[in-house]
Each structure stands twice: as structure tokens, then as C-alpha cells.
Amino acid sequence: MTLKLFFTYLFILFFPFLSISQTIKKQPIPLVNYTENVNKPFSPREINMLKEVYKDDFDRYVMNNPNLARALKHLLRNRIVIKELPEYKKIEKYKNLPTISLNNEDRHLKKGSFFNTNLFNPLKYKIPFFSRKIQLFKIENTNYYITIKPQHG
Numbered sequence: 001m002t003l004k005l006f007f008t009y010l011f012i013l014f015f016p017f018l019s020i021s022q023t024i025k026k027q028p029i030p031l032v033n034y035t036e037n038v039n040k041p042f043s044p045r046e047i048n049m050l051k052e053v054y055k056d057d058f059d060r061y062v063m064n065n066p067n068l069a070r071a072l073k074h075l076l077r078n079r080i081v082i083k084e085l086p087e088y089k090k091i092e093k094y095k096n097l098p099t100i101s102l103n104n105e106d107r108h109l110k111k112g113s114f115f116n117t118n119l120f121n122p123l124k125y126k127i128p129f130f131s132r133k134i135q136l137f138k139i140e141n142t143n144y145y146i147t148i149k150p151q152h153g
Helices: 002-023 046-063 067-077 086-090
Strands: 082-085 135-138 144-148
Touching: 046 067, 067 082
Parallel strands: none
Antiparallel strands: 082 144, 135 144
């Protein structure tokens, strides 16, 4: 009987500490503030980039889904920045783009053999585009970097 009473007191003593972890709340995700430029139609270059990734499913997944289309316009127009940044040579907090795999479920995507800012398609890569933090990727053996801005920033 005393052992049972001991465990009962022990439970009563430590129960409040166990329930504290359940009361901690995460910060809610704020709404995305889209700029006016997401209301304009896709440019020919954006359509080519999306069709390279979505292939025959482009109309079904993108054009027939206004929310996804707006999120992709926001990503391509406002959140992905590609710049030549020679002064970043000393920065070590970036990921090398060649280490990121391709969105290659059916093997139709291929990495380019050279980098050209006019032909480069970041959507081909499994970059975590919807992270809450700014991300920096170095492109191959160049001084070009891709900055991915968070959508809620």
C-alpha cells in the first residue's frame, strides 16, 4: 500500500511538468502578401520553365490551379534572385547547387553542362522553396548564386 501511495504522490508532483510541454504554441504562419505582379499572365520564359518541369501536366497542375499559379509567379518573380556575387567567395553558408537532386520522377530532367542565366531553370531542382529562412545556393563553379527568399518575409 505504501508503494502505491508513493507512486500516486510522485505522479501528482510531476504531472504539472508533463503538461507544460503541451501548452507551448508554435508561431502561426502568416498569410503571403502577394505583389501586383502576380496578377499578370505568365511570361513566355516562365511558361517554358514550368513546361520543362510539368511537361504534359502543365495545364492540369498549373493553369487550372489559380492558387498554385499565383504561388509560382510569386516564387519566380519575387523570391528567386540569381546574381553574380564575386565578393561571396569567402562566405561559407551556402549550399552547392550540384549537390541538390533534380525533380526527376520520370527522368526527363537533366542538369545543364554549362550555366547560362537566360536558360537556367531553378524549378528543376529539389530546392526547398517554401522554407521560412533565406537560402543561398552556389551555381556550379561560377560566381553566381541563387537566393531564395521566404514567401512570408
